[in-house]
Amino acid sequence: MRPVAILGIGQTRIDEHWDRSLRDLAVEAIVNALHDAGRQSVEGLFVGNMMAGILSAQNNLGPLVADWAGLRTGDAVRVDAACASGAAALRAALMAVASGELDSALAVGVEKMTDRPMPEVTAALATAADADYEVDMGVSFVGLNALIMRRYMYEYGWRHADFAPFAVNAHANAVDNPYARLRHPITAEDFERSPMIATPINLLDASPVGDGAAAVYLVPADSLRGAGHIRVLASAAATDTLAVHHRQDALFLTAACKSAQEAYRQAGLAPQDIDLFELHDAFTIMSALSLEACGFAERGQGVRLALEGEITPGGRIPICTRGGLKARGHPVGATALYQVVEVVQQLRGEAGRTQVPEARIGMTQNIGGSGATIITHILGKA
Amino acid sequence: MRPVAILGIGQTRIDEHWDRSLRDLAVEAIVNALHDAGRQSVEGLFVGNMMAGILSAQNNLGPLVADWAGLRTGDAVRVDAACASGAAALRAALMAVASGELDSALAVGVEKMTDRPMPEVTAALATAADADYEVDMGVSFVGLNALIMRRYMYEYGWRHADFAPFAVNAHANAVDNPYARLRHPITAEDFERSPMIATPINLLDASPVGDGAAAVYLVPADSLRGAGHIRVLASAAATDTLAVHHRQDALFLTAACKSAQEAYRQAGLAPQDIDLFELHDAFTIMSALSLEACGFAERGQGVRLALEGEITPGGRIPICTRGGLKARGHPVGATALYQVVEVVQQLRGEAGRTQVPEARIGMTQNIGGSGATIITHILGKA
Numbered sequence: 001m002r003p004v005a006i007l008g009i010g011q012t013r014i015d016e017h018w019d020r021s022l023r024d025l026a027v028e029a030i031v032n033a034l035h036d037a038g039r040q041s042v043e044g045l046f047v048g049n050m051m052a053g054i055l056s057a058q059n060n061l062g063p064l065v066a067d068w069a070g071l072r073t074g075d076a077v078r079v080d081a082a083c084a085s086g087a088a089a090l091r092a093a094l095m096a097v098a099s100g101e102l103d104s105a106l107a108v109g110v111e112k113m114t115d116r117p118m119p120e121v122t123a124a125l126a127t128a129a130d131a132d133y134e135v136d137m138g139v140s141f142v143g144l145n146a147l148i149m150r151r152y153m154y155e156y157g158w159r160h161a162d163f164a165p166f167a168v169n170a171h172a173n174a175v176d177n178p179y180a181r182l183r184h185p186i187t188a189e190d191f192e193r194s195p196m197i198a199t200p201i202n203l204l205d206a207s208p209v210g211d212g213a214a215a216v217y218l219v220p221a222d223s224l225r226g227a228g229h230i231r232v233l234a235s236a237a238a239t240d241t242l243a244v245h246h247r248q249d250a251l252f253l254t255a256a257c258k259s260a261q262e263a264y265r266q267a268g269l270a271p272q273d274i275d276l277f278e279l280h281d282a283f284t285i286m287s288a289l290s291l292e293a294c295g296f297a298e299r300g301q302g303v304r305l306a307l308e309g310e311i312t313p314g315g316r317i318p319i320c321t322r323g324g325l326k327a328r329g330h331p332v333g334a335t336a337l338y339q340v341v342e343v344v345q346q347l348r349g350e351a352g353r354t355q356v357p358e359a360r361i362g363m364t365q366n367i368g369g370s371g372a373t374i375i376t377h378i379l380g381k382a
Numbered sequence: 383m384r385p386v387a388i389l390g391i392g393q394t395r396i397d398e399h400w401d402r403s404l405r406d407l408a409v410e411a412i413v414n415a416l417h418d419a420g421r422q423s424v425e426g427l428f429v430g431n432m433m434a435g436i437l438s439a440q441n442n443l444g445p446l447v448a449d450w451a452g453l454r455t456g457d458a459v460r461v462d463a464a465c466a467s468g469a470a471a472l473r474a475a476l477m478a479v480a481s482g483e484l485d486s487a488l489a490v491g492v493e494k495m496t497d498r499p500m501p502e503v504t505a506a507l508a509t510a511a512d513a514d515y516e517v518d519m520g521v522s523f524v525g526l527n528a529l530i531m532r533r534y535m536y537e538y539g540w541r542h543a544d545f546a547p548f549a550v551n552a553h554a555n556a557v558d559n560p561y562a563r564l565r566h567p568i569t570a571e572d573f574e575r576s577p578m579i580a581t582p583i584n585l586l587d588a589s590p591v592g593d594g595a596a597a598v599y600l601v602p603a604d605s606l607r608g609a610g611h612i613r614v615l616a617s618a619a620a621t622d623t624l625a626v627h628h629r630q631d632a633l634f635l636t637a638a639c640k641s642a643q644e645a646y647r648q649a650g651l652a653p654q655d656i657d658l659f660e661l662h663d664a665f666t667i668m669s670a671l672s673l674e675a676c677g678f679a680e681r682g683q684g685v686r687l688a689l690e691g692e693i694t695p696g697g698r699i700p701i702c703t704r705g706g707l708k709a710r711g712h713p714v715g716a717t718a719l720y721q722v723v724e725v726v727q728q729l730r731g732e733a734g735r736t737q738v739p740e741a742r743i744g745m746t747q748n749i750g751g752s753g754a755t756i757i758t759h760i761l762g763k764a
Contacts (some may be wrong), residue, residue, distance in 0.1 A: 001481050001482055021514065050435075053462075054435050054436055057508070057509050057517065058512075058514075059432055059433075059462055059464050059509040060463060060464035060509070060510050060511075060751050061462075062463055062621065062750075062754075062755060063622065063624040063750070063751060063754035063755055064512065064624045066621055067625070067628060072621065072622075074619050074621065074640075074641075074644070076463075076619075076755060077463045077470045078462040078463065079460070079474075080435075080442070080459065080460040080461075081458075081460065082441050088457075088459040092474055092477075095481050096477055098481055098483070099477050099480055099481030099482075100481075101383060101481075124435075127435050127439050128441055129442075130440075130446065131438060131439045131440040132403065132405075135439065236456070237457045237458075237459075238456055239444065239448055239455050239456065239457070240445065242446045242449055246449060368442055368444075368445070372442060373445055373458060
């Protein structure tokens with residue numbers, strides 16, 4: 001397979017965009033990515049989206065979005081892997097370009113979540129879990145994560161307050177990100193006073209829903225001359241059981257470990273080579289588990305890494321450098337593309353106040369379901 | 383890219399399987415394909431499905447199906463291109479193997495449509511059209527096809543009765559297919575007496591919904607020794623506008639033409655080299671338009687080909703040789719995989735009474751939306 005480069009990036013501000021439709025948002029991100037890439041057309045379009053069929057009565061987003069963007073591509077399909085839909089779409093686009101089948105591809109993630117009443121959105125999110133054996137038993141998606149967090153606290157002795165640095169770091173980093181949903185800083189005291197959602201997960205443990213879209217434009221790396229462009233050094237997917245109760249160990253993200261190890265192998269790198277890590281902090285517990293599964297902390301010690309300040313932009317392994325899912329926002333199928341856009345900004349040196357010094361290697365990881373589908377990408381500056 | 387072969391095929395009978403869930407059906411097809419391939423594991427799983435999010439409250443089918451099948455794959459994602467979801471999943475699996483990223487992949491299509499009341503199914507099918515500019519105006523999916531058929535009859539002077547041979551051929555071919563939904567023959571008189579659905583489309587113009595799953599197992603062709611295996615000679619996708627009213631010409635399937643031409647180019651073949659063509663006869667009008675767009679008939683003359691008997695198993699271009707969407711059934715996201723399984727049966731000489739004599743080259747074509755996403759595959763006997 002041939003190496004692939006990211007030639008352009010685009011994103012929309014994440015918000016409650018009640019005046020704009022799903023296709024409008026996708027097209028804004030695409031147009032921004034085309035502009036950034038200096039291109040006007042593309043050979044294939046891969047759309048990451050989870051819920052448009054349920055919340056917008058719209059499937060078949062490939063031709064819908066392509067047409068609205070004024071593009072007439074060959075491939076135009078949607079890829080769904082629940083909250084990892086964006087990374088799955090990126091991976092499909094990557095394989096299309098890496099294989100030589102296409103010479104250019106756009107991966108766009110888009111989700112429109114705020115047009116419907118919250119109970120409908122909660123039900124739609126629950127389709128990421130096992131409908132017959134989890135959801136029908138009455139557990140919601142946040143409920144599943146709450147069970148995992150409770151068990152983690154029990155096993156390793158952490159208090160709820162110990163998770164505060166994850167949320168505080170994310171909010172601090174989002175302040176200067178004009179595309180972020182929540183741009184206000186919070187304190188550890190705010191975190192502890194926040195309303196409970198599903199014990200022990202409270203409002204500030206959880207990432208907000210939102211409407212948004214982000215896109216990247218891919219080309220073969222050998223089509224670019226000179227240094228300075230961004231290459232995809234690794235792309236790896238791994239799968240675990242969908243139902244949490246089917247797993248050997250609910251406190252270890254086996255698929256995160258497998259996909260990260262495979263990504264390190266592809267890139268010829270180790271955890272200590274990663275300058276920043278945009279992980280999938282849908283809930284604070286997921287940040288801890290991701291850091292552990294990917295080799296940045298021992299089991300049960302992801303929380304300690306946060307408490308010691310090592311996850312901030314100046315720390316050992318900066319995470320959520322533009323706000324993460326927690327504060328930038330989590331428009332589900334778009335999230336992975338926001339992560340990739342943000343790593344590109346970091347590698348280009350365009351991350352402003354939260355710029356990670358001398359960032360040359362960045363990793364993204366996107367999780368579908370409560371650890372079922374996990375896809376890792378590593379980007380590097382050529 | 384390296385050539386890819388189909389090592390195994392599997393399918394379930396299409397029916398109202400009220401006693402079996404979506405995952406059960408998918409796993410039956412997968413197990414059959416694994417058995418046919420003589421394999422027990424696979425590196426990647428690509429699921430074609432359109433409506434599980436809406437009709438079964440279940441997204442994230444990749445890990446769901448992989449887990450139920452006892453497989454632990456790296457990639458496990460769903461691909462959606464409405465009624466072309468199966469072909470899009472196959473194409474994703476093909477690219478994964480052709481690129482060298484994976485050494486084996488399963489493409490499975492699955493749809494569970496009969497557990498919900500018909501109005502819900504009709505609404506779910508309509509998500510293949512443009513929600514804002516078609517469906518909100520009150521048109522259903524069959525309504526869109528009816529508008530196209532009415533215009534075709536007006537432009538070219540055909541009567542409704544002239545479309546009968548499409549349905550008669552499909553039903554005749556399904557009689558001996560144990561996996562088919564409708565195994566009774568019909569006459570031209572039955573066709574004309576059938577109840578109207580959306581004028582001029584009546585019940586026997588339209589393909590039935592159903593529950594079903596079909597799967598194929600892909601490997602690099604160079605891993606197989608000797609002759610007799612089935613190769614994928616071409617895979618090509620093309621996209622048109624989603625909304626029918628955005629098209630220059632509603633009576634020509636531009637995307638079918640583009641994808642077929644690209645497939646012919648890849649395979650180094652022309653229409654006269656195709657021994658059988660499993661086309662997307664969701665409605666009789668689509669059979670006519672597909673034959674015309676793919677070079678088997680002049681514009682407006684697809685109906686004549688049928689009237690002259692050239693679409694039967696002994697004719698010039700046999701179509702729907704195992705029943706087609708019309709009589710085998712149309713479990714939407716699974717349909718393309720049924721088409722491929724049936725072409726493999728023909729090329730292996732296992733098609734029984736409807737065996738096409740000396741079939742060596744077979745083509746499949748799967749349509750998403752009313753002509754929006756069209757994906758063509760050509761298979762050949764090595």
